[in-house]
Amino acid sequence: MTALRLTWLLLKKDLRIAARSREMLGFTLLFAVLCVLVFAFGFLQEGTAAEGYVPGVLWVTLLFSSSVSLLRLFAAEEEGGTLELVSATSAGTVPLFVSKVLVQLLFTGLVTVVVLPMVLLFFNAELRGIGPIAASLLLGLIGQATVGTLCSALLVHVRLREVLLPLVLYPTVAPLLIGGVKVTALALAGAEGTRDWLTLMLVFDLLFVVASPWLHGRALAR
Amino acid sequence: MQTSPTADALRVPIRRPVAALLLLAIGLVTIEVALWWIATRTPSDIVLGLSQKIFYFHVGSAFAMLLGLSAASIMSLVDLLRPDDRADALARSFLEVGVVFSLCLLTSGPLWARKAWGMYWTWEPRLTLSLLVTLLAISVIALRSMSGDSHTGRRVGAAMAVMAAPASYLIHVAVKWWGGNHPQVIQGGGIQSADMRIAFWLAVVGLLTFASVLVVTRYRDIRLQQRAQALRLTLSAHQLRQRRA
Secondary structure (H helix, E strand, O other), X not given: OOHHHHHHHHHHHHHHHHHHHOHHHHHHHHHHHHHHHHHHHHHOOOOOOOHHHHHHXXXXXXXXXXXXXXXXXXXXXXXXXXXXXXXXXXXXOHHHHHHHHHHHHHHHHHHHHHHHHHHHHHOOOOOOOHHHHHHHHHHHHHHHHHHHHHHHHXXXXXXXXXXXXXXXXXXXXXXXXXXXXXXXXXXXXXXXXXXXXXXXXXXXHHHHHHHHHHHHHHHHOO | OOOOHHHHHHOOOOOOOHHHHHHHHHHHHHHHXXXXXXXXXXXXXXXXXXXXXXXXXXXXXXXXXXXXXHHHHHHHHHHHXXXXXXXXXXXXXXXXXXXXXXXXXXXXXXXXXXXXXXXXXXOOHHHHHHHHHHHHHXXXXXXXXHHOOOHHHHHHHHHHXXXXXXXXXXXXXXXXXHOOOOOOOOOOOOOOOHHHHHHHHHHHHHHHHHHHHHHHHHHHHHHHHHHHHHHHHHHHHHHHHHHHO
16 A cells, blocks of 8 residues: 555545544634633733734644644544554555644644634734735644644653643744744734744744654654 | 663673762862852952852853753664664763753853843743753653653653754744844853953863763663663563473
8 A cells, every 4th residue: 555545544534533523623623712712811901902912822822722632633543553553554654644744734724714813803903914924824833733743643652641742842843833923923013024934934844844754653663 | 683672781780880980079179179260260240240150150051951962862863763772871861961950050040140131031042942942851851751661651752852952953043033132152252361261161171070970870870770670571581481380
């Protein structure tokens, strides 16, 4: 079986599970909405401008809700022993990893589609500079999904993984968070200078898109 | 033929820690001399007064942390490429000692900053980087201690430590662009006074020697643990054979 076909099969399986149960996606979306609400309670005060909080609230909500879906990302594979099975194929563990990144990307993408308008609405901001914001969201989500999937996969057998995942994930994706917040803030203000930050995020993504499947296979293959 | 990890671990020697004791003596003497030199020979800063003298041990700790954590990532990569108990023991020792010195760094820095910048903490590039990298290193240590002796835990910990290296570099770039006002003594003009230079190098050599004592001691400790584990395995295998016979 070719690697591409195996990836597609694994992805199709996950999509089917997601479509049938809808629990994971539903809970993640609910969590993201609650996150925005909690931020609104925490930051908004009568008489102060709310617009400045938009980049921070948006990106932190995306980061937090991505870790919610990451925690269960490999649950079914652990129960079914998928890793052992794909290790035995000629394609190795890369298809499993790639399919999981794509699933995670789909989840966080859907969350973004819901959260972005919500944040803009609640915090009275106008959407400007859609190009850089879209680019930063794309790069940010790809990077978060890749590193997140790696961390989630590595921690599958570890006790207290729910606690460890954010501990490892948040410092690692700090460049994406900083870059994303900066690009969003600059774009919303109609300012220049987003290109450098986007390049940084792109470099981060390229590095981890190459390194993560390798590290995953190296650490977990039998 | 490759020897099994157990057979390899059984041959861990039990020796007097001569090297460690020797290094400890050198390190302690150097640190004492450095302290004396800093107290009596170096000038007080015109603006900062005495608090400037934190600089010597602060930068020494920074060197020890940087070397320790980089060495930990490199040894983890070695262990991932060719599994070896010694590489693993070294990686863990370097990581733990690196964190000890990063804690020294994160304590001495704010003390100085309170005098110099008027506040204990700013979200300045190097501070942010040090904090994030320390958190990463602590979580790798936590991961290792939570997964016990398991083979997977060891490989996962190594993968995390390897992942932390490029991440740290990018965190460095990101937080640098984010904003900054950290003094650039070493890259900038360097230290002007000869007495200060001597104090600086005494502190650096002293702290690095002391750091290596800690690494060597911890390494020996982990190796002996590995040996004890191998002995336990051999013993239970032996008992199993006897019961069968």
